[in-house]
Amino acid sequence: MMRTMVAVVVGVFCAAVLAGCSSDPAPDPEFDPASLCAEVHTSGALPECTAGFDEAPYLRLPESSAQSPYGALVADPDGGGVFATTGGDLPVADSVLETIDPQVSEDDSAAAGNDYANLVYRATVSDGEVTELTPVARVSTGALMQSLLAGRSLEGQISEYIGDGYDLTPTLPVRIDLADTVTERDGRTLLPGTVVNATKASHTQDGTALPALADASDRNPLRADFTAGVELERFPSMHSAFDDELVLAWTDSSSGMGVELFPTIADMAELHQLDKEWQVTQHGSPTSGPTLALRLF
Incomplete structure (x- = not known):
């Protein structure tokens, strides 16, 4: 699986040779982490x-x-990244975005690299564009x-098993109920979930009856490692x-993925609203x- 190594590294912030990143490790005097x-x-x-x-x-x-706003670097639906602030999203100079350099990681862990997705930054803005980012805190x-997904439910549809694979529709x-608490395993942060109508009938959040997936017999998608x-x-x-991507893992070697429900610092700070719909392939x-x-409930 592809992983990325990101040029922004906690402890040294950004290397001085990288354009657009502050190399000054001094704490922000206006920032109160508490x-x-x-x-x-x-x-x-x-x-x-x-x-x-x-x-x-x-x-x-x-x-x-x-x-000089505080904010978070997040994916732009049109490609690349934008800087989310309380005043709206700002474009980011190419010289800054180029410091996010995806590479194949030797560490098969989601924790490898990608610091931008866990950092609060203070930006320097010139002519409406972010020209420099200085990390001030990690999340x-x-x-x-835990804040955005734990204790919630996912409802919708799952595709049928069709004999030699799965239908795409x-x-x-x-219904999948998510655990109340995240777990840590082998350096990974995971949120367990349970398909509540796997073997017995259940109901949706609004009380609509859900048949058991097992009732689908030969078409039941839950089989073998699923x-x-x-x-x-x-x-x-x-x-x-x-x-x-937010990944839905069936086993350590089998998983689906989708971008819509990826939880960000911008969502946690209500600079953006976390998407409710999630397409998992x-x-x-x-x-x-x-x-x-x-759909997230």
């Missing part, structure tokens, strides 16, 4: 938010000027997933820069596993 979120650790090179506030916005950025993946009703237990994992820049050959069309 006000950022409910739980902040300050023992590292950057303060780290490890738990969001109980009520939205779960992450609270300090006030700042239009010329743990656990805090992001989801038609069978499905079981009622799943895990969600966050992968920034999975295949290329800013290809930020199986890695590798799309017909080798179920396709899902889900």
